[in-house]
Amino acid sequence: MDDICENIRRVKERIAAAAGRSRRDPSDVELLAVSKSWPAEVIREAIDAPHLLFGENKVQEASLKIPQLPSKAKWHLIGNLQKNKIRKALLLFPVIHSIDSLDLAQHVERIADELGRFPDVYLQVNIAGESAKLGFSPDQIHFDLDELLNLKRLHILGLMLIPPFDPDPEKSRPYYARLRELRESLESAGGVPLPGLSMGMSHDYETAIEEGSTIVRVGTAIFGKRGRAATKSAKR
Ligand SMILES: *Cc1c(COP(=O)(O)O)cnc(C)c1O
Secondary structure (H helix, E strand, O other), X not given: OOOHHHHHHHHHHHHHHHHHHOOOOHHHOEEEEEOOOOOHHHHHHHHOOOOOEEEEOOHHHHHHXXXXXXXXXXXXXXXXXXXXXXXXXXXXOOEEEEEOOHHHHHHHHHHHHHHOOOOEEEEEEOOOOOOOOOOEOHHHHHHHHHHHHOOXXXXXXXXXXXXXXXXXHHHXXXXXXXXXXXXXXXXXXXXXXOOEEEOOOOOOHHXXXXXXXXXXXXXXXXXXXXXXXXHHHHHO
């Protein structure tokens, strides 16, 4: 069995080391434990570690698990958000990493207003221009910036990126560096701070931290391979 507690300890150690290498304070990098596909009883092991910050990618799946777990756990949505799930998402997740268009941002704004919520959000950027991936292009986000900043309910923390997958973390580095540069150019264009960079996954989070990540989204390195989730829960 994977020792989730030990895995979290090890990942946090490596986060601190990567932060140190880039002369950053380790407390400036949050660890979002990506618990998608894992059942509540597995997530509870992480909560007992204790670790309290989790990422889920599906609103429906999260809506079944979150009520089973202690309310001290905090949940971020990291997956594609469909318009018909916005209301449910806002009730479950104080932070959304996947605002991928102005249109979606405007819908979230309207429903947040109805619900009296002020969600924290990251704007998802498709830096590599991959056709299969959602997200603002760098040009589009510059174009939409003023309108995004005018949305009074949305508190924009910064940018989020899922780079093209490559097992070699050095292949991700240029994308992470470009997201940081994009953040800097948006900050000067909009005259606002955008401190958050949601970037880095199990195989490349240390590289992402060296390039300025402020929150890494780590699943496999904590919980193990997701294909095993079903058998693991069936055994319990
Ligand atoms: C699943 C997922 C992760 C975590 O991936 P691992 O490789 O398991 O660490 C991070 N970000 C997003 C958006 C994901 O969907």
